[in-house]
Amino acid sequence: METKDKIRKFIESNLIVFNDEVIFSDSDNIFEKGFVNSLFAMKLLNYVESEFNISVNNEDIDISNFSSIDNIINLINKNRN
Amino acid sequence: MEYKKEVKCVIWDLDNTIWDNVLTESKTIKLKTGIEDILNTLDSRGILNSISSKNNYDDAMRKLKEFSIDHYFLYPQINWNAKSASVAQIQKDLNIGIDTIVFIDDQPYEREEVKSQYPQVECIDSVDYKELLSRSRFNPKFITKDSQRRRLMYLENIKRTRLEEEYEGPKDEFLASLNMEFIISEAAEEDLQRAEELTVRTNQLNATGKTYSYKELNYFRSSPYHKLLVCELKDKYGSYGKIGLGLIHITEITWEIKLLLMSCRVISRGVGSVLLSYIMKQAKTENKKVTADFIKTDRNKMMYVTYKFSNFKEVLVLDNGYIKFENTLEKIQEFPPYIKLSIN
Numbered sequence: 001m002e003t004k005d006k007i008r009k010f011i012e013s014n015l016i017v018f019n020d021e022v023i024f025s026d027s028d029n030i031f032e033k034g035f036v037n038s039l040f041a042m043k044l045l046n047y048v049e050s051e052f053n054i055s056v057n058n059e060d061i062d063i064s065n066f067s068s069i070d071n072i073i074n075l076i077n078k079n080r081n
Numbered sequence: 082m083e084y085k086k087e088v089k090c091v092i093w094d095l096d097n098t099i100w101d102n103v104l105t106e107s108k109t110i111k112l113k114t115g116i117e118d119i120l121n122t123l124d125s126r127g128i129l130n131s132i133s134s135k136n137n138y139d140d141a142m143r144k145l146k147e148f149s150i151d152h153y154f155l156y157p158q159i160n161w162n163a164k165s166a167s168v169a170q171i172q173k174d175l176n177i178g179i180d181t182i183v184f185i186d187d188q189p190y191e192r193e194e195v196k197s198q199y200p201q202v203e204c205i206d207s208v209d210y211k212e213l214l215s216r217s218r219f220n221p222k223f224i225t226k227d228s229q230r231r232r233l234m235y236l237e238n239i240k241r242t243r244l245e246e247e248y249e250g251p252k253d254e255f256l257a258s259l260n261m262e263f264i265i266s267e268a269a270e271e272d273l274q275r276a277e278e279l280t281v282r283t284n285q286l287n288a289t290g291k292t293y294s295y296k297e298l299n300y301f302r303s304s305p306y307h308k309l310l311v312c313e314l315k316d317k318y319g320s321y322g323k324i325g326l327g328l329i330h331i332t333e334i335t336w337e338i339k340l341l342l343m344s345c346r347v348i349s350r351g352v353g354s355v356l357l358s359y360i361m362k363q364a365k366t367e368n369k370k371v372t373a374d375f376i377k378t379d380r381n382k383m384m385y386v387t388y389k390f391s392n393f394k395e396v397l398v399l400d401n402g403y404i405k406f407e408n409t410l411e412k413i414q415e416f417p418p419y420i421k422l423s424i425n
Contacts, residue, residue, distance in 0.1 A: 015253075041390045042353075042383060061389045 003052070007072050010047055014040050026069040041066055048072065054079040084203040087281070088128055088218045089177045092168060094186035095134035095141055095159075098207040104136055104144060112148055115211060120153045122214055126221055127228025129175065129235065132157035133167035133184070155235050164191050165198035175235070176345050178284055178380075183218070185210065222281070223274040223295075227322035237318045238346065256350070257419040259316040263355050266425030268309040268326075273298045275323045276311060279342060286353070287342040288388070290378040293328075306331050312356050314347055321347055325356050336364040338373035341384065353383075355422065357391055358414050365410045377402035 001009075004026065011030060024030060031041070044066055049056060054076060056065075065075045096103040100110050120130055130153045134141055138159040145151035156174040158167030164186070172179050180201040186192050192204035205213070213219055221228060241259070248255045268276055273295050280292040293301075301307040312325030324347050328340035338360060343353050364371045373388060385404075391414060393406035416422055 042386050045386060058385070058389075058395075061386055063390045063392065066390075 003073060003076060004069060006051065007048075007069055010044070010051075011069070014043065028069075029067045030069075031063060031067050044072075048076060052076050052080070082200055084180070084183075084201075084218060086178065086181050086218070087221050088183050089181035089282070090129040090131055090155075090171065090175055090183070091123060091213070092131045092133050092171055092182060092184045093154075094164075094188070094191065094207065095132060095136060095144075097187040098185060098210070099132075099150075100144075100148075104140060110144060112150075113210065117148075117150060119210065119214060120150060123219065124153055124232055125229055126219070126224055127231040128219060128221070129232060130154050131171045131175075132159060133164045133171070133186075134159045135161055135164075153232070155232065155239075163194060165195045168195055168199060168202060185213075221278070223278050225275045225278055227275050228278065230322065234319070234322060234346070238321075241316075241318055253419055256417075259318075259350075259419070260421075261314060261316045261350065261352070261419060262421045262423055263352055263416075264313040264315070264423045264425060265310055265356065265359055266313075268298070268302050268311045270299070270302070272311045272323060273302065276309070276326050279323065279326050279344065280340070283342045283344055284378070284380045285345050285383055287340075287378075287381055288338070288384040289340060289374050289376040290381060291340065291376070293340070301328055310356065310360075312343075314350065314352060327356050327360060329360060334369055336360065336367075336369050336371045338371065341373065352417070352420060353387060354391060354414060355416055355420065357387065358416055359422070359424075361391070361408065361410055361413045365413065370410060371408045372396075373406040373408075375404040375406060377404070 041063065045056060045061065048054070056075065056079060060075060060079075065071055093099050098113075099116055100112050102110055104110060123130060132154050134157075136159050141159045142151060142157070145154070156171050158170055160167070164184070168182065168184060172182060179199055183203045183205060184192065184195050185205045185207050187207040189206075192206070195202055196204050203218075227234075245255055248258075276298050277293060277295050280287065284290070298309060301309045308327075308329040308331065310327040310329070311323050314321040314324050321344075324344040326340065326342050327338065330337040330339050341357065343356065347353070361371055373393060375385060375388060377385070388406050391408070392412050393408045395404050396407045397403075397405035
């Protein structure tokens with residue numbers, strides 16, 4: 001599975017909204033849209049670190065780096081290089 | 082290895098530890114003298130009990146029921162796996178630190194096996210079982226209402242988790258179905274023992290890793306320049322007890338968070354940031370900014386992330402792991418919709 005699909009799947013399986021048919025694009029801010037809560041941010045960080053075998057620096061632990069699928073992918077790519 | 086932390090859970094072997102003889106080999110199984118009293122006393126001190134035994138699960142459980150002691154044990158591991166694996170499973174299920182677990186077994190081999198995997202687990206020869214109660218690690222400094230109810234709270238939680246696993250549908254809907262109420266109040270004198278207990282017991286979610294004594298907390302409680310807040314969480318199955326604590330130093334322009342902690346038992350409920358959001362909102366209504374002390378320990382990264390994800394910025398970082406966070410309160414996270422917030 002591609003990185004993007006993996007992340008999307010992980011986010012979708014953790015959605016907290018009632019609506020079953022949530023649609024969000026790769027650039028949508030998932031926190032502002034209220035799809036996920038801050039507990040999820042922690043889970044997402046753990047997921048990204050273990051699934052992609054990277055270690056996110058303290059400076060990069062910022063909500064903006066986790067707020068959309070695009071931003072998460074940028075973060076992963078940056079840490080892979 | 083020195084074992085210092087107060088014990089949170091005792092993991093018992095069965096054959097020749099809880100009872101005399103070996104269940105699969107003998108017709109005459111008798112409880113060791115005084116074992117019921119020991120279990121009961123540990124339980125009332127808020128120390129949990131579990132089992133790691135190599136036996137057939139059904140046979141062993143039947144025997145425990147016959148002796149009417151089965152209810153004392155949480156997450157009993159009765160199987161043929163390595164005992165270190167059972168210890169790991171129990172630690173995970175209870176969500177407690179490995180260094181707060183004690184393992185008791187008559188077989189040197191089993192004790193060595195556990196020790197080889199988890200040197201932080203104190204392994205005790207079962208011939209010494211009668212002196213457990215007098216050891217200092219088994220005597221919590223305070224025995225609070227919450228500690229006496231601890232096993233029951235875990236049982237309520239097992240029930241919740243089971244329902245959660247069975248629940249098909251969005252997670253939010255399940256959380257909403259719990260009718261959670263998060264209660265924040267200024268600490269009263271009777272809260273202080275539990276407050277101290279929380280600072281001592283909570284490692285993962287303590288932003289400074291500091292512990293405070295009853296006396297210190299009582300000073301802050303009555304000081305006009307401080308706020309000491311305690312949080313309780315309830316849902317339709319019962320109360321989780323007092324699960325959070327915040328200490329704020331109030332100055333002319335700032336609310337300084339000196340201590341922020343949340344019990345690990347409520348992590349999965351998504352309430353970790355409620356107290357923080359509340360503090361931020363209150364400070365904002367008084368036109369103040371918020372700062373927070375953070376001291377890095379090997380266990381509290383989650384609190385670091387909580388601050389960072391709540392838009393706190395690092396304004397001071399020292400070599401010893403101290404970080405000062407600051408937040409100008411432009412953005413404050415809303416409370417989760419599935420929680421009713423009450424302020425006392």
